[in-house]
Amino acid sequence: MYINCKGRLIDLSTPKVMGILNVTPDSFYDGGRRKTKMDFLLHAEKMLKEGATFIDVGAYSSRPGAIDISEEEEIDRILPVVESLVGNFPDILLSVDTFRSIVAKRSIEAGAAMINDISAGNLDKAMMKTVANLQVPYILMHMRGTPQNMKDLNEYDDLVEDVLFYFSEKISEARDHGINDLIVDPGFGFSKNISQNFELLSRLELLQKLNLPVLSALSRKSLIYKTFQTTPDEALNGTTVLNTISLLKGAKILRVHDVKEAVECVKLVGRMEN
Structure with a gap:
C-alpha cells in the first residue's frame, strides 16, 4: 500500500506518524502556543527528529x-509557514489541513505534498477538481455539517454503516475526478458524541472493506479527557492506548501531537506482528 508524495512512494505497509502543527x-490543545516562524520551525524539526513521516499544518x-x-x-x-518549512527542510512532506480549494492550491504550489480535508469536498465543491489537477494524495474525513454546527448532527441509524456508505460515495466521486491516492479518516470527534467515538473505534477494522489506508486522529481528544474528567494536557497516556488500539485494528497513519510516543506505538505493535 503506497501513496505518491512529490514523486516519493511512501510505503504504508508499516504505519506512519503524522505530526500536528x-x-x-484557538485549537483545542495547542492553539496559540507557537506564534513565530521560528516556533513553528523548531517544533517541526522536533517532530521530524522523533520520526514523523508527515507534518500536518492547519490554519x-x-x-x-x-x-x-x-x-x-x-x-x-x-x-508563510509552509514556505518557511519547505525552505528549511527541503525533503519535508507537508499535509495541509484545509477544506478550501484555494488554500489547497496555494499551499501545494508553495511546496506542500498532500491535502487533508475535514469535509471530503462537501464545504468547497471545487476541492476535488483542484486536488485532481494537483495530483496529490487526498485525505477524506467523515463529518456532517461544519465545525460550527457538527456537534448537533450526530443522529445515525448505524454509525459504522453510515460512515462506510459516506466513504463509498466520496471515494467514487474522487475517482471520477481522477484522484489516485486516497486516505480515509473516520473523523473521531466530528459529528459524533463520546459513546459514538468509542463505538467507531471498537469497529474500526470494518473500514478495511474500503481497501484504502485509514488515518486515525485521536490525539488528546475529548473522548479521552472527558472519560477521565481531566483536560487535553493530561490525555497523553489515553492517546497512546487508543493509538495502539487503532494500529491493531488496521490504521496506517496516526495523526498526533506527540510524535515520539506514537512512533513507539508503531514499533511495539510491529514487533507483535513480526
Whole structure:
C-alpha cells in the first residue's frame, strides 16, 4: 500500500506518524502556543527528529464551535509557514489541513505534498477538481455539517454503516475526478458524541472493506479527557492506548501531537506482528 508524495512512494505497509502543527490561536490543545516562524520551525524539526513521516499544518481551527475565518486570513496564516518549512527542510512532506480549494492550491504550489480535508469536498465543491489537477494524495474525513454546527448532527441509524456508505460515495466521486491516492479518516470527534467515538473505534477494522489506508486522529481528544474528567494536557497516556488500539485494528497513519510516543506505538505493535 503506497501513496505518491512529490514523486516519493511512501510505503504504508508499516504505519506512519503524522505530526500536528497548528498555525491557529484557538485549537483545542495547542492553539496559540507557537506564534513565530521560528516556533513553528523548531517544533517541526522536533517532530521530524522523533520520526514523523508527515507534518500536518492547519490554519483553521476545526474544534467544535470554532470561529469561522475568511479564506484570506487562512492563507495569510498558513502560506508563510509552509514556505518557511519547505525552505528549511527541503525533503519535508507537508499535509495541509484545509477544506478550501484555494488554500489547497496555494499551499501545494508553495511546496506542500498532500491535502487533508475535514469535509471530503462537501464545504468547497471545487476541492476535488483542484486536488485532481494537483495530483496529490487526498485525505477524506467523515463529518456532517461544519465545525460550527457538527456537534448537533450526530443522529445515525448505524454509525459504522453510515460512515462506510459516506466513504463509498466520496471515494467514487474522487475517482471520477481522477484522484489516485486516497486516505480515509473516520473523523473521531466530528459529528459524533463520546459513546459514538468509542463505538467507531471498537469497529474500526470494518473500514478495511474500503481497501484504502485509514488515518486515525485521536490525539488528546475529548473522548479521552472527558472519560477521565481531566483536560487535553493530561490525555497523553489515553492517546497512546487508543493509538495502539487503532494500529491493531488496521490504521496506517496516526495523526498526533506527540510524535515520539506514537512512533513507539508503531514499533511495539510491529514487533507483535513480526
